[in-house]
Amino acid sequence: xxxxxxxxxxxxxxxxxxxxxxxEIKAAVDGSTRFFWAASYGQIYPELKRLSEAGMVVxxxxxxxxxxxxxxxxxxxxxxxxxxWLRQPPRTYEMxxxxxxxxxxxxALPPAEAIExxxxxxxxxxxxGKQLRAMEPEAIEKEDxxxxxxxxxxxxxxxxxxxxxxxxxxxxxxxxxxKRSS
Numbered sequence: 024x025x026x027x028x029x030x031x032x033x034x035x036x037x038x039x040x041x042x043x044x045x046x047e048i049k050a051a052v053d054g055s056t057r058f059f060w061a062a063s064y065g066q067i068y069p070e071l072k073r074l075s076e077a078g079m080v081v082x083x084x085x086x087x088x089x090x091x092x093x094x095x096x097x098x099x100x101x102x103x104x105x106x107x108w109l110r111q112p113p114r115t116y117e118m119x120x121x122x123x124x125x126x127x128x129x130x131a132l133p134p135a136e137a138i139e140x141x142x143x144x145x146x147x148x149x150x151x152g153k154q155l156r157a158m159e160p161e162a163i164e165k166e167d168x169x170x171x172x173x174x175x176x177x178x179x180x181x182x183x184x185x186x187x188x189x190x191x192x193x194x195x196x197x198x199x200x201x202k203r204s205s
Contacts, residue, residue, distance in 0.1 A: 027104065029115070030066040031074055035097055035105040038080065042096035045071055055170060058155065058177055071095055079104055122147070126191075134199040138192050145188035152181040 033056060037048045045068050052062045074080040079101030082093040097105070122144035129137035155178045162171040 027074075027108070028066075028070065029060065030062045031070045032105065032108050033060065033062050034067060034070050034074060034095075035079065035101050038095050038097050039102065039105060042083070042094045044085070044092050044094050046092075048095075054158070058151065059173075074101065120144075134195050138195055141188045141192045141195070145185050145192075148181050148185040148188065152178060152185065155181060 033052060034048055037043060037051045043051065045064065048067050048071075049062070049064055052067075056062070071080065071082070075082055075095070077100075079098055080095045081098055082095045085092050085094040122140060125140050126137065126144070129140055132140075155174060158174060159171075159178070162174050165171070
């Protein structure tokens, strides 16, 4: 089998604790890793097929309310592959943020408009911080301490980012030429 994609490892990790359907995997991603590693249905279902063909997951038909539904569970080979991947150093340290991209090119705008980019970024980070904090009580209750560590890292990063946006706004305001009346 070709090298697995990061989404394949997301799938293996999400079903490691309990069997899940593709829909349930997506819901689990949306409630946890999407803040730093998203996965769409268009990625999850093809990976489930590839993982199944490779013998790393097995699907069992489990219809609900007359609707077809396949629930996947990890196999011993899948568990071994997940552990091998976890033991390797990360290869990707990518952060995609359109706000940062726009700020990078903001010299094309008047300073007041560049500030609006920072304000939008800050508002977004504050909203994300609120979402993350709302997840904390449930994460505290779980036996697995690692999702809580990641969640708290996300909260701290989000707080830092919001503060950074505020500091950069102040820097732009301090360096903007004053408007003088004649």
